[in-house]
Amino acid sequence: MPAISIDTFFACSLMVLLVLSAMTVTAKILQPLISTSTNVEAAQRLSEVARRMLLYAGKPADWGRDELMVPEEFGLAEVGEASPYALDIDKVSRLNSKNIYGLSYAQIFTGLKTPDLSFRIEIKPVFDVRLKLTATSEGSDETTYTFEAATERDDGIQVPTVLRAYVLAESLQRAYEIQNKDGKTSFNVTIPRSLENRAILVVFAKFTYNSRIVSYTVYSFAQSSEKSAFVRLSPLNHTLTLTPTSANIVLENVYAIAHNGVWRLTQNGNVFSIPALVDPCPTVLVVFGLNATQPFVEWAAYPQVPLQVGVDFANLLSLSDVYAYTQLVSIGFGIYKCTILLGGPKT
Amino acid sequence: MKGRNSGQIRIIEAFLAIFIVFSAVAVSANLTTKSASSTSNGLEAIGMQALLQLDFDGSLAAYIAAGNWSGLRETLNLLLPAGVVFNLTVYDSQMRQVNMETVSNGAFNSQEIALVKYVCTSQSPVFRVYVVYLYLAVAK
Numbered sequence: 001m002p003a004i005s006i007d008t009f010f011a012c013s014l015m016v017l018l019v020l021s022a023m024t025v026t027a028k029i030l031q032p033l034i035s036t037s038t039n040v041e042a043a044q045r046l047s048e049v050a051r052r053m054l055l056y057a058g059k060p061a062d063w064g065r066d067e068l069m070v071p072e073e074f075g076l077a078e079v080g081e082a083s084p085y086a087l088d089i090d091k092v093s094r095l096n097s098k099n100i101y102g103l104s105y106a107q108i109f110t111g112l113k114t115p116d117l118s119f120r121i122e123i124k125p126v127f128d129v130r131l132k133l134t135a136t137s138e139g140s141d142e143t144t145y146t147f148e149a150a151t152e153r154d155d156g157i158q159v160p161t162v163l164r165a166y167v168l169a170e171s172l173q174r175a176y177e178i179q180n181k182d183g184k185t186s187f188n189v190t191i192p193r194s195l196e197n198r199a200i201l202v203v204f205a206k207f208t209y210n211s212r213i214v215s216y217t218v219y220s221f222a223q224s225s226e227k228s229a230f231v232r233l234s235p236l237n238h239t240l241t242l243t244p245t246s247a248n249i250v251l252e253n254v255y256a257i258a259h260n261g262v263w264r265l266t267q268n269g270n271v272f273s274i275p276a277l278v279d280p281c282p283t284v285l286v287v288f289g290l291n292a293t294q295p296f297v298e299w300a301a302y303p304q305v306p307l308q309v310g311v312d313f314a315n316l317l318s319l320s321d322v323y324a325y326t327q328l329v330s331i332g333f334g335i336y337k338c339t340i341l342l343g344g345p346k347t
Numbered sequence: 348m349k350g351r352n353s354g355q356i357r358i359i360e361a362f363l364a365i366f367i368v369f370s371a372v373a374v375s376a377n378l379t380t381k382s383a384s385s386t387s388n389g390l391e392a393i394g395m396q397a398l399l400q401l402d403f404d405g406s407l408a409a410y411i412a413a414g415n416w417s418g419l420r421e422t423l424n425l426l427l428p429a430g431v432v433f434n435l436t437v438y439d440s441q442m443r444q445v446n447m448e449t450v451s452n453g454a455f456n457s458q459e460i461a462l463v464k465y466v467c468t469s470q471s472p473v474f475r476v477y478v479v480y481l482y483l484a485v486a487k
Contacts, residue, residue, distance in 0.1 A: 126425060160421070212400075328426060
């Protein structure tokens with residue numbers, strides 16, 4: 001075989017080998033860029049879906065107020081609101097599964113019109129109020145409870161607030177105002193011993209520097225404090241519907257409590273009218289009643305937050321790409337934090 | 348002689364091809380540098396959310412009109428996520444700086460800084476326009 005043929009064969013083999021290796025190296029280098037652009041496009045799409053849920057009022061636009069209406073197209077925005085990210089108080093309340101008029105996951109999923117996406121919606125105050133009973137001292141006819149109150153964000157940052165605490169037991173017992181400059185404070189409440197097993201403590205916290213950033217918590221002194229055990233509270237369209245869980249339930253007093261005060265609600269069957277308060281705080285609705293002879297107390301907030309609805313993605317991260325979209329929203333006069341998690345097929 | 352050297356020329360061609368191909372690979376490798384715009388877009392969105400919510404009821408202009416800079420700083424600090432550093436400057440309609448006090452929660456030590464420009468108006472009887480520049484960065 002002539003030397004020229006060997007040289008040519010060697011050169012051609014070298015070129016083919018190097019072109020192939022170059023293609024492999026190029027493909028490996030460009031792969032992250034290609035997959036990144038795919039991920040960015042998917043994230044943009046999911047972001048738009050989440051934004052639409054918060055900026056679109058849905059179809060029909062007033063589906064929140066009518067307890068029997070299921071939205072053809074899902075959206076949480078308030079109708080006619082000039083500011084973006086203002087959510088309708090009733091649409092938000094209908095996301096809560098404790099509300100008998102709450103939408104099911106399937107109804108929301110159908111209204112969302114994105115069959116390839118599963119979702120989870122979480123709405124809660126910007127910060128939390130945590131109460132811890134630290135001491136009790138019993139007097140002759142009263143008991144004094146000492147609570148430690150902490151107002152802090154999820155990440156542990158403490159929030160300076162003004163606390164307003166109400167103690168109710170059949171009727172308003174006492175109201176307290178507590179300055180909480182460092183985000184942590186303690187205070188005492190006193191309850192007559194005869195009313196201890198049906199008393200409730202409602203604490204509102206307003207951020208010191210902005211009255212629209214509020215939170216609340218409820219502490220029940222009653223031994224049996226299982227929620228919705230005796231009656232289900234379903235606030236909607238400024239009315240409260242009570243649904244007793246058994247025929248032995250007798251309703252006594254129903255109150256609406258806000259930062260500014262306490263109102264006793266007037267009864268019309270099992271429906272009560274909630275006053276339209278110009279207050280950024282959620283209104284806490286408290287029901288006192290009897291189950292045969294056993295007293296009970298139940299409560300719910302209006303808007304019915306904090307709430308979580310949808311798929312729990314904690315165990316599904318290996319099966320789907322999950323995108324989290326967090327947005328500050330207005331509900332009524334208050335500011336809340338809304339997180340929408342959307343899960344699509346794994347790319 | 349000419350025919351005998353043509354095989355060697357092809358080897359030189361092959362090495363030239365290697366050089367060209369690997370030059371192309373080296374250039375394409377630079378394309379994978381991470382785009383910085385996605386981070387700053389996220390910060391801009393976060394900053395805009397906070398300003399929008401504060402302007403919902405005119406609180407933002409009220410803080411500025413009252414010179415309540417500590418209140419504005421604390422409120423932004425609460426509304427913005429942990430780990431986000433901000434610096435806010437307010438200008439009037441003639442672009443003269445209004446805040447003589449620093450409205451910030453820390454020093455910037457990141458090269459990626461997002462800027463949100465926001466125009467708000469006061470709701471008091473005297474109509475005033477404020478231009479708010481909110482600089483944001485991720486704390487390191």
